[in-house]
Amino acid sequence: MKDTYLSLVNGPLKQVAKTLGLPQPVELNRFGSTPEDYLNKPVLVLGTGAGAQGLADLLLENGLEVRRNAQTGEKLRAIIAVLDEAQSPTELSPIVLEVGAALRSLAACGRVVTISAAPDAGSQSPEQAAATRGITGFTRSLAHEMRAGGTANGILLDGVDLTAPSVASALWFLLSGKSAYVSGQFLTVSSDAGERLSLDAFMSTGGEGPLAGRSAVVTGAARGIGAAIARNLARDGAHVIGVDMPQAGQALASVMNEIGGKSVQLDITAADSAEKIAEAVGAPVDILVHNAGITRDKMLANMDAARWESVIAVNIAAQTTINTHLAEAGLFADGAQVVSLASTSGIAGNRGQTNYATSKAGVIGLTAASAESFSTRGGSINAVAPGFIETDMTAKMPALTRQVARRLSSLQQGGHPVDVAEAIGFLASSGARGINGETLRVCGQNMVGA
Amino acid sequence: MSTPQQRAVILGGNRIPFARSNKQYAKATNLDMLTSAIDGLVARFGLAGENIGEVAGGAVLKHSKDFNLTREAVLGSALAPTTPAFDLGQACATGLEAVVSLNNKINAGQIESGIASGVDSASDAPIVINDSMREILLELTRAKTVVARAKIAAQIRPAYLAPQAPSTGEPRTGLSMGEHQAITTAEWNISRQAQDELALASHRNLAAAWDSGFFDDLTTAYLGVSRDTNLRADSTMESLAKLSPVFGRKLETEATMTAGNSTPLTDGASSVLLGSEDWAAEHGYTPLARLVDAEAAAVDFVDGAEGLLMAPAYAVPRLLARNGLTFADFDVFEIHEAFASTVLSHMAAWESEEFCREKAGLDHALGTIDRDKLNPLGSSLAAGHPFAATGGRIIATTAKHLKTTGKKRSLVSICAAGGQGLTAIVEAA
Numbered sequence: 079m080k081d082t083y084l085s086l087v088n089g090p091l092k093q094v095a096k097t098l099g100l101p102q103p104v105e106l107n108r109f110g111s112t113p114e115d116y117l118n119k120p121v122l123v124l125g126t127g128a129g130a131q132g133l134a135d136l137l138l139e140n141g142l143e144v145r146r147n148a149q150t151g152e153k154l155r156a157i158i159a160v161l162d163e164a165q166s167p168t169e170l171s172p173i174v175l176e177v178g179a180a181l182r183s184l185a186a187c188g189r190v191v192t193i194s195a196a197p198d199a200g201s202q203s204p205e206q207a208a209a210t211r212g213i214t215g216f217t218r219s220l221a222h223e224m225r226a227g228g229t230a231n232g233i234l235l236d237g238v239d240l241t242a243p244s245v246a247s248a249l250w251f252l253l254s255g256k257s258a259y260v261s262g263q264f265l266t267v268s269s270d271a272g273e274r275l276s277l278d279a280f281m282s283t284g285g286e287g288p289l290a291g292r293s294a295v296v297t298g299a300a301r302g303i304g305a306a307i308a309r310n311l312a313r314d315g316a317h318v319i320g321v322d323m324p325q326a327g328q329a330l331a332s333v334m335n336e337i338g339g340k341s342v343q344l345d346i347t348a349a350d351s352a353e354k355i356a357e358a359v360g361a362p363v364d365i366l367v368h369n370a371g372i373t374r375d376k377m378l379a380n381m382d383a384a385r386w387e388s389v390i391a392v393n394i395a396a397q398t399t400i401n402t403h404l405a406e407a408g409l410f411a412d413g414a415q416v417v418s419l420a421s422t423s424g425i426a427g428n429r430g431q432t433n434y435a436t437s438k439a440g441v442i443g444l445t446a447a448s449a450e451s452f453s454t455r456g457g458s459i460n461a462v463a464p465g466f467i468e469t470d471m472t473a474k475m476p477a478l479t480r481q482v483a484r485r486l487s488s489l490q491q492g493g494h495p496v497d498v499a500e501a502i503g504f505l506a507s508s509g510a511r512g513i514n515g516e517t518l519r520v521c522g523q524n525m526v527g528a
Numbered sequence: 529m530s531t532p533q534q535r536a537v538i539l540g541g542n543r544i545p546f547a548r549s550n551k552q553y554a555k556a557t558n559l560d561m562l563t564s565a566i567d568g569l570v571a572r573f574g575l576a577g578e579n580i581g582e583v584a585g586g587a588v589l590k591h592s593k594d595f596n597l598t599r600e601a602v603l604g605s606a607l608a609p610t611t612p613a614f615d616l617g618q619a620c621a622t623g624l625e626a627v628v629s630l631n632n633k634i635n636a637g638q639i640e641s642g643i644a645s646g647v648d649s650a651s652d653a654p655i656v657i658n659d660s661m662r663e664i665l666l667e668l669t670r671a672k673t674v675v676a677r678a679k680i681a682a683q684i685r686p687a688y689l690a691p692q693a694p695s696t697g698e699p700r701t702g703l704s705m706g707e708h709q710a711i712t713t714a715e716w717n718i719s720r721q722a723q724d725e726l727a728l729a730s731h732r733n734l735a736a737a738w739d740s741g742f743f744d745d746l747t748t749a750y751l752g753v754s755r756d757t758n759l760r761a762d763s764t765m766e767s768l769a770k771l772s773p774v775f776g777r778k779l780e781t782e783a784t785m786t787a788g789n790s791t792p793l794t795d796g797a798s799s800v801l802l803g804s805e806d807w808a809a810e811h812g813y814t815p816l817a818r819l820v821d822a823e824a825a826a827v828d829f830v831d832g833a834e835g836l837l838m839a840p841a842y843a844v845p846r847l848l849a850r851n852g853l854t855f856a857d858f859d860v861f862e863i864h865e866a867f868a869s870t871v872l873s874h875m876a877a878w879e880s881e882e883f884c885r886e887k888a889g890l891d892h893a894l895g896t897i898d899r900d901k902l903n904p905l906g907s908s909l910a911a912g913h914p915f916a917a918t919g920g921r922i923i924a925t926t927a928k929h930l931k932t933t934g935k936k937r938s939l940v941s942i943c944a945a946g947g948q949g950l951t952a953i954v955e956a957a
Contacts, residue, residue, distance in 0.1 A: 328749050337576075
């Protein structure tokens, strides 16, 4: 669905919007559309410790231009604030103020990334905990203040240091156009698992892509976000097996033929769906994306059993059953990675969606609780919670509600299905195995459920 | 009885759900439907962009512009555009003949893979101008002067403008297929009740197969249709008994053939993937079954020596004799239900000492077919019958059925216009 307002304020009505103080969303730089001059701009790395220097070296090794001090008149691609050694809130001031001073130098769709210890990592002194928790408040607030498509996110170190492979992948994700619609969020790295990917490898596609040679099952792949996920995973080199209901077969076949994938028509709530999926893959599953989901909205007072139970069955019970069956039958490959679709409704709740929010909050719980068993196979399980995404479903919302929903995020616009797909592709990649049991919001820092 | 030369295996199939004509697929062309059936197969097997050895297909009701129908479907599909294709035709046996043809080419080592297909639309059927008008128009193109053209044009009469609608009538007898079968039905004394029972079993079996998800990996939804639209899961003997006869009403005997025990005009398309065992293994496909042998027959129906649709009654004894098999060696009988009475007439003939001795050249009757083994997943009375697509439907259905049940052998029989019939033996791989 086209966002006409976004086109107008970047065209004929630019001055009008500015004068009236109306929201001024910008077209986001997404992967593949990112202009070269943006990629070539330097990255400012702030922080005084060894970690900061190590990170600057990593960026240099990967071909990025790096600054350790802001230089006047130079546009920056990103500011990285390395705060991993913060012991007290009072220590934050020099670095955060330097970030503030450099903000005006950020190019459009610029990035701020903070790196710090996870607030609940290890045994922190009260003062240290105040600092680590304080940094999350800082990052979230800064995300609200970012302009012109800029984002602010954090990488949290949970018992690992800056050299963990997934810190690098998380950084590549946050710096790239792949995270265009992610803002005010944190990626927690909790282990040294995962492959150390270079920036080039992370940004490659096809046979050289980060998912090359791996099988990827995507449920609900016939249309919308599922089709975007299938396309992205194929772009990144995966061999995609798309699953959807037989009724969606024509659309599913079309998507699979477009990306050279395989279509499997089945009802994921059937008792034998896991076995049938594994049979279609023909080998243990490398990547599984639980995307299939339905809505059957009704206020609880008017909710009937069919509406409640069908949503629970498709959105959460099927995920649980498929995960369990594949695991018990040994049909997850070593290093298998699962990514499930949650929703911001599952975080904040939503009127008329008690069933949907239950199922989506359930996904977040299932994901966190399954992390350990996936890590024993060398893999990971994570969830992605989309906010307002421009799909056929949101196109059916009343026009005014839709406009409000779009502007209610820090990026002042709806996301695209590809934004969700990029986050999933990242979490399904070998470089992200150190991130496990987490739920990443792709919502442009929507005010709902913040 | 597979021999070392038999390398071909049946790997799977895809069809669009069949729809009664002039309904959901009314505006879909043969090319649209065939392309969709092939694309669904390509997606199921992950063959996008790949070369297939050869694609064979055809349609019974075919526009002259579709002279290269199958090749055009390949070009419109996700297959590599360098995949060759050819059209063939044997009326309602077209789909099965496509399977037999590619099976033989693979066995001969000429190709490693093939897609056998068929399609028919009774909705988007060719309508042609009548021969008188056509002759005048052709003369016009040959005329050299304005005066000559005017003279020719003056010969056009209003009646010449009436188009010729397609019909299922036999060119040599003028009788429709139903009227031909009505004569055979009367000759074999097939009762109304027996016909209705067969029709009911077809609907029940097909409905059960759909409900069990059997067709989930044999069909791909098309234009919002995800189940055969002719299927009446709630059919009963009572509801079938209420229908008035539509064929054989001018015969002296009681008319027994109704819309319920005859196939309706149907739109649809089907495809079957075949490959050599090596090709299948390279692609990681599990063979379902193999087509072991096939036999065609034709009868002289024009002067009334035999019924129009009785050719399979002759083909089957020859096929069994060549392979040293009897009915007892078969677990499944897939006999295309052009009309319920066609199937019953064939079975009556095989049970008849007289027919088998005097006409089929056997020493004794071929025997009785156990009804539990007959069309266990329904057939054309329930699914409908888009002529050239029926063979592909039956082969893919029975191949998967053998694989999933562990049964060994299936006999496939399809009658066709022009007094022809094509039969085949399919064995589990």
